[in-house]
Amino acid sequence: MSKIPKPNEPLVTHIFTADPSAHVFEGKIYIYPSHDLVHDQPSNDNGDQYAMEDYHVLSLEDFNSPCVDHGQVLHVKDVPWAKKQMWAPDAAYKNNTYYLFFPARDHDDIFRIGVATSSSPAGPFTPQDHYIPGSFSIDPAVFIDEDQRAYMYFGGLWGGQLEKWQTGTFKPDAEGPDKNEPALGPMVAELNEDMLTFKEKPQEISIVDEQGNPLLSGDEERRYFEGPWLHKYNDYYYLSYSTGTTHYIAYAISKNPKGPFVYKGTILKPVIGWTTHHSIVKFEGKWYLFYHDCSLSGGLNHQRSVKYAELRYNEDGTIQTIDPYQD
Numbered sequence: 377m378s379k380i381p382k383p384n385e386p387l388v389t390h391i392f393t394a395d396p397s398a399h400v401f402e403g404k405i406y407i408y409p410s411h412d413l414v415h416d417q418p419s420n421d422n423g424d425q426y427a428m429e430d431y432h433v434l435s436l437e438d439f440n441s442p443c444v445d446h447g448q449v450l451h452v453k454d455v456p457w458a459k460k461q462m463w464a465p466d467a468a469y470k471n472n473t474y475y476l477f478f479p480a481r482d483h484d485d486i487f488r489i490g491v492a493t494s495s496s497p498a499g500p501f502t503p504q505d506h507y508i509p510g511s512f513s514i515d516p517a518v519f520i521d522e523d524q525r526a527y528m529y530f531g532g533l534w535g536g537q538l539e540k541w542q543t544g545t546f547k548p549d550a551e552g553p554d555k556n557e558p559a560l561g562p563m564v565a566e567l568n569e570d571m572l573t574f575k576e577k578p579q580e581i582s583i584v585d586e587q588g589n590p591l592l593s594g595d596e597e598r599r600y601f602e603g604p605w606l607h608k609y610n611d612y613y614y615l616s617y618s619t620g621t622t623h624y625i626a627y628a629i630s631k632n633p634k635g636p637f638v639y640k641g642t643i644l645k646p647v648i649g650w651t652t653h654h655s656i657v658k659f660e661g662k663w664y665l666f667y668h669d670c671s672l673s674g675g676l677n678h679q680r681s682v683k684y685a686e687l688r689y690n691e692d693g694t695i696q697t698i699d700p701y702q703d
């Protein structure tokens with residue numbers, strides 16, 4: 377049990393947590409983060425420093441209550457197909473079941489996305505024997521629309537291997553598009569009713585500017601890098617994501633859950649640390665951003681802490697940019 381977390385302060389301080397996916401389940405806020413470990417792995421663009429092995433679930437009764445750590449809910453040693461690097465997870469509820477979606481490297485060192493199930497939002501979760509057939513790369517985010525159709529958004533560059541799948545098969549030496557070519561977008565696939573398999577082949581999402589031109593690979597302030605999240609506000613789908621090398625959480629909107637999405641702006645300014653990763657959730661009539669930074673660890677990129685801030689919309693549906701060190 378920790379003290380009552382204030383905005384822009386770590387939700388918990390007894391462990392390092394990152395990549396928060398927040399949802400309201402059973403009237404409470406449940407947060408599904410990565411669990412960062414203290415270790416001496418080398419730091420590189422391949423992400424070897426993110427050597428996570430398990431997941432914990434956190435919850436908040438509301439924003440006036442301490443954050444509860446429900447303990448370890450899944451470990452890599454219990455996932456038959458996974459070898460290492462339990463990266464950013466997400467969760468969803470359907471069929472009277474809670475689903476935990478998570479990426480990890482398989483025994484060939486290729487990132488795949490798996491599923492584990494539970495009867496409780498707090499876990500523990502029982503993994504499927506195999507990863508989702510046809511899944512690849514990292515950072516699953518599952519959105520269930522008002523019509524109950526479920527979509528998985530996923531994909532991340534560099535350590536997340538997205539650029540290695542441009543031909544539809546894994547090419548270990550493939551690089552991203554040239555600076556003047558359209559940037560790679562995140563992937564989306566509708567899930568079957570069972571929530572364990574894709575209903576269709578994943579397709580790439582296009583993110584365009586106000587003129588309808590695709591964002592270019594060299595447009596690092598705006599183009600997609602990793603960490604997609606999807607929420608709906610006033611009948612628009614909002615796709616938000618990390619720009620990676622420029623460290624923003626940016627967003628784009630569409631009338632269709634598969635896009636194309638029109639770039640709109642920045643939700644979160646750069647945080648302390650290299651990665652930035654977020655989720656957006658509505659609770660008791662207000663909207664909240666969950667994110668992480670490395671302030672507690674003194675800037676160690678692989679030791680991050682989950683925080684929250686209130687998120688506000690303007691009248692025209694645009695989102696006010698959050699400065700996590702000033703608001």
Ligand code: FUB
Nearest residue numbers: 426463464602603651653
């Ligand atoms: O936590 C490992 C990776 O770092 C995540 O999958 C990315 O989104 C980035 O936050």
